Amino acid sequence: MIPANFTYHKATSVKDAIALSQTHGEEAKYMSGGHSLLPMMKLRFATPEHIIDISKIEGLSYIKEEGDLLKIGALTTQTEMEHSALIRENYPIFSDAIKLTADPSVRNVGTIGGNIAHGDAANDQPALMLAMRATVIAEGTDGQKSIPIDEFFHGFYMTALEPSDVLVEIQVPKTKKGSGGAYHKVERKVGDYATAGVAVHVELDDSGVCREIGIGLTNVSAVPMRLDRGEELLRGKKITDDLIEQVGTMAGEDCEPSSDLRGSEAYKRSIVNTITKRMLNKALERAQQ
Amino acid sequence: MKHEITVTINGESVTAEVDSRLLLVHFIRENLDLTGTHIGCDTSNCGACTILLDGKSVKSCTYLAVRADGAEITTIEGVAAEGTNHPLQQAFHDQHGLHCGFCTPGMIMRSLDLLKNNPDPSEEEIRWGISGNLCRCTGYNNIVKSVQQAAKEMQNQSETV
Numbered sequence: 381m382i383p384a385n386f387t388y389h390k391a392t393s394v395k396d397a398i399a400l401s402q403t404h405g406e407e408a409k410y411m412s413g414g415h416s417l418l419p420m421m422k423l424r425f426a427t428p429e430h431i432i433d434i435s436k437i438e439g440l441s442y443i444k445e446e447g448d449l450l451k452i453g454a455l456t457t458q459t460e461m462e463h464s465a466l467i468r469e470n471y472p473i474f475s476d477a478i479k480l481t482a483d484p485s486v487r488n489v490g491t492i493g494g495n496i497a498h499g500d501a502a503n504d505q506p507a508l509m510l511a512m513r514a515t516v517i518a519e520g521t522d523g524q525k526s527i528p529i530d531e532f533f534h535g536f537y538m539t540a541l542e543p544s545d546v547l548v549e550i551q552v553p554k555t556k557k558g559s560g561g562a563y564h565k566v567e568r569k570v571g572d573y574a575t576a577g578v579a580v581h582v583e584l585d586d587s588g589v590c591r592e593i594g595i596g597l598t599n600v601s602a603v604p605m606r607l608d609r610g611e612e613l614l615r616g617k618k619i620t621d622d623l624i625e626q627v628g629t630m631a632g633e634d635c636e637p638s639s640d641l642r643g644s645e646a647y648k649r650s651i652v653n654t655i656t657k658r659m660l661n662k663a664l665e666r667a668q669q
Numbered sequence: 670m671k672h673e674i675t676v677t678i679n680g681e682s683v684t685a686e687v688d689s690r691l692l693l694v695h696f697i698r699e700n701l702d703l704t705g706t707h708i709g710c711d712t713s714n715c716g717a718c719t720i721l722l723d724g725k726s727v728k729s730c731t732y733l734a735v736r737a738d739g740a741e742i743t744t745i746e747g748v749a750a751e752g753t754n755h756p757l758q759q760a761f762h763d764q765h766g767l768h769c770g771f772c773t774p775g776m777i778m779r780s781l782d783l784l785k786n787n788p789d790p791s792e793e794e795i796r797w798g799i800s801g802n803l804c805r806c807t808g809y810n811n812i813v814k815s816v817q818q819a820a821k822e823m824q825n826q827s828e829t830v
C-alpha cells in the first residue's frame with residue numbers, strides 16, 4: 381500500500397513549520413512520528429497534498445520538572461518516556477500506559493505530542509492527560525497559547541488546534557507527596573488499541589482526604605472522556621471501598637462505548653467498571669507511598 | 670515530487686532521488702536490492718520489515734524514505750561481515766529460532782535494539798521486547814531461547830574486549 385501523492389516539506393523550526401502550513405493551507409498536515417498519520421495515508425483514509433515534517437525540529441524533545449510542573453516536549457518519543465528515570469520513578473502512570481501502547485518499534489518513532497494531537501479516543505495518552513489535568517502548549521500564527529485539556533478534544537479526530545498550530549509542549553502537575561496515578565487498558569492482544577482503558581490521578585491532603593481527582597477513559601466514547609460524576613463524588617472525601625464501588629458503577633453507566641470487533645457494549649461497560657475500581661485502588665496505594 | 674537523499678546503509682553512503690511517497694522498505698528492497706528486509710503485513714503490525722534507523726528498531730513499511738535523509742540504516746545484510754554470523758544469527762541457527770524464516774530478519778533487528786538497551790533481559794522482558802514482531806511458525810519459545818543465547822554470548826564478547 382502506497383499513499384497518494386503529496387509534496388514533502390521539512391520544517392527546520394516551529395516558525396518555519398507555521399509558515400509552510402500557512403502557505404499550503406488546509407491541504408497541509410504536520411507529521412511527527414507519522415505512526416498514526418502514515419498508516420491512514422496508506423489506506424487512503426487521509427490524502428493530504430502537503431506533508432510538513434516537523435520531526436527534525438530541534439529542541440522539542442525533553443522531559444523536565446520546572447516549578448510545579450512536569451514539562452514534556454511534543455517530539456519526545458514514547459520510548460524516551462519509557463527509558464526516562466524521572467518518569468519511571470515519579471510518574472508511573474506513564475510507564476503503565478506506555479508499556480501497553482503499540483510495541484517497542486512503534487514507540488521508537490511515535491511521539492507524545494502526536495498521540496494527543498491526533499485527537500483519537502482510542503489512543504492512550506488522552507485519558508492520562510484528562511486524569512492529570514494537563515495543559516497543552518501550542519504555537520500558532522499569534523504566538524504561544526495554553527489550552528486546558530478540557531478544552532482540547534473537540535470531536536472524532538478534532539482538537540482545539542488550528543491547522544497551523546504546532547503542539548510544542550505538554551504540562552502536567554509535578555508529583556508531590558500524597559499524589560499518585562495509575563493506568564490500565566484491556567486489549568485483545570499485546571499492542572492492540574484499548575478495548576477500554578482507565579486513567580486515575582489522585583491527590584490526597586495530609587489527613588488522607590481527596591483534594592483532587594481525575595478519571596479519564598480510553599476508547600469508550602467518540603471524544604476522550606472525563607468521568608465527571610465519579611470525580612465529584614470523591615472530591616473532598618476520604619476514599620473508602622464503598623465509594624470506589626460506587627464510582628466503578630458510575631463509570632460503567634456513564635461511558636458511551638459501541639459494540640465492535642473488540643467487544644459488545646455490555647462487555648465494555650463491565651470492564652470499565654472493573655478497571656476503574658482497580659485503578660482507583662492502585663492510584664491510592666501509590667499516593668500513600 | 671523528487672527529493673535527493675543521502676543515507677548510510679550498512680556502512681556505505683548512498684545518494685538517491687526518491688518520490689515523497691516512497692516507503693523506506695521499498696527503497697531498501699527495490700532501489701538498493703537488499704531483500705533481506707521483508708514485507709509481511711504492510712500495516713505496521715508484524716515487524717517483518719524492521720530495520721535499525723540511527724540504532725533504533727523501526728518498521729520500515731511505516732516510514733517515508735525521504736525522512737531517512739542523513740540517517741544511518743542497518744539491515745539484516747549489515748549485521749555481520751560477509752561469511753560470518755552475528756551472535757544473534759548464530760543463536761537463531763543453534764536454537765532453531767526459525768522455521769520458514771520470514772520473520773527472522775525483523776526479529777534479529779528488533780533484538781539488536783532490545784539487547785543494546787537491556788543486555789541481560791529476563792524471559793518476560795524478551796517477550797515484551799519482541800511483542801511487535803509476529804512469527805507464524807515457531808510459537809516463539811525457540812526465538813526467546815535464541816535471544817537468551819545471544820545475550821550471553823554478546824555479554825561474554827563485551828567482557829573480553
Ligand SMILES: Cc1cc2nc3c(=O)[nH]c(=O)nc-3n(C[C@H](O)[C@H](O)[C@H](O)COP(=O)(O)OP(=O)(O)OC[C@H]3O[C@@H](n4cnc5c(N)ncnc54)[C@H](O)[C@@H]3O)c2cc1C
Binds near residue numbers: 418546
Ligand atoms: C501498529 C500500531 C499500533 C498502535 N497502538 C497504539 C496504542 O495501543 N495506543 C496508542 O495510544 N497509540 C497507538 N498507536 C499510535 C502511536 O502511538 C502513534 O505513533 C501516536 O499516536 C501518534 O504519534 P505520531 O508522532 O506518530 O503522530 P503522527 O502520526 O505524526 O501525527 C498524528 C496526527 O497528529 C498531528 N500532529 C502530530 N504531531 C503534532 C504536533 N506536534 N503539533 C500539531 N499536530 C501534530 C498530525 O498532523 C496528525 O494529524 C499505534 C500505532 C501503530 C502503527
Ligand code: FES
Binds near residue numbers: 713728
Ligand atoms: S510489513 Fe512492516 S510491520 Fe508488517
Ligand code: FES
Binds near residue numbers: 805806
Ligand atoms: S519462522 Fe516462519 S514466521 Fe517466524
